[in-house]
Amino acid sequence: MEANLSGTGRLPAAFLTPGSSSFLDFLDSHAPQLLPGRRQLPEGLTIEAPHGTTIVSAVFDGGVVLAGDRRATMGNVIAQRDMEKVFPADEYSAVGIAGTAGLAIEMVRLFQLELEHYEKIEGTVLSFEGKANRLTTMIRSNLAMAMQGLAVVPVFAGYDLDLGRGRIFTYDVTGGRSEERAGFAATGSGSVFARGAMKKLYHEGMTGEQAATLTVQALYDAADDDSATGGPDLARKIFPIVTLITEDGFRRLSEEEVTEIAVSITDQRREHPNGPQAPLL
């Protein structure tokens, strides 16, 4: 019965075995060599690979913004200027990643597929917590590589249709997840500076447009103080990726929209290099 397992011919038994709705579980049992976490690296070796840097996210009235800068660095070298680090996970959620670029992009592909696969098999979408938990599992399986310098640390943001509001989850390298109830979050090398900026600028009840501006401001501040984060590149016209997730689904701001926000921020910073000032008391 197990005649032809090579891809042509009869579907192997694993394909027709009822049970899991998870694509990861299926890969694990049928083709474990395709799972990124399964790869073994030699002990005591750290590998140099391009790293993505800063991701920021903020909740607004009716949704959530997830944005990221465009730089990837390898040591002191800029490996890529126009990297994309924010991706839709499904129609109502997105994931932004800091860390080893190659692994992160593969993890996102697998995560997107995991959600889609579940939806097709079950005929219904996963709950928001369910999606966040799947991501935990994937990060945890990468722990061995994280210990050798190849960490992936995502931010997961989306619109929870059951609760009717935007939500943000952040992760650590062990897969530990925490919901950001303050309304904003950042990850990656520039996150300290971005978080500082958002702390002073964020307030509840923002509009989507204000939240988008907030994230670009925060990324500007991150790039100002962190060499691995890329600021708006006016000469090459490379601007951050800004995405909005609302009740209507995922939307990536068009190039014109982001350019407008980034240019007005850059203009304002010509007058005030430190950006908008919060009152002292």
Added chain:
Amino acid sequence: MSTPFYVSPQQAMADRAEYARKGIARGRSVVVLTYADGIVFVAENTSRALHKVSEIYDKIAFAAVGRYNEFENLRIGGVRYADLRGYSYDRADVTARGLANVYAQTLGTIFSSVGEKPYEVELIVAEVGRTDADDQIYRLTPDGSVVDEKNAVVVGGNADSIGNYLGQRHRAGLSLTEALKLAVDGLARDPNGGTPRTLTPEQLEVAVLDRQRVQQRKFKRILGGQLSRLLSGDESAATEEDEGTTTE
């Protein structure tokens, strides 16, 4: 030791084919039609939970009649096959032709294997192309044959009589409402020539592969209000945004 009865291979295969055919003929039919913007699937199915028509991949959908547990198994196998292939290569490398081939091999092996009973299912695998000339529809029978179909195809109980009816009336470039009306008229016909039945939206499961959809995934179910409006001939309902797809 007793001597087993001799059964000629021809007889054995004919018996198996007859067995599978009877199982399929008991069920209601599924109609698949091409229309101007893609392919529409119409099944007579009162259940909202057990689907006869489902999404496999970006441009590929699946319809089946017969024994539920068997075609559900094949559907899940197809989704896994497509997702694994798309993950290892690229989304563009998942094709209906490849999937139909795998199904044909699977059904064929089961059909001719002495230890297994043949599947009592008939499947349709369809892929929507960039233009209507690129649309593909494959029909698979329990013995593993693949038939490359055009325009309109029916599987299930009264497949022949409905197929004739649709074959005579289908033309290229039908609008969605026209195609839907034709499909429902076909399903409602009495094979013995009596008065046609009336099918309400609650008795129908309808889905489309719509090439005009901006999303990567072209499959969409047509539910509730939108289906009623389309059935009553309201052309404008065809372009409505997905209603209730998120809350179902």
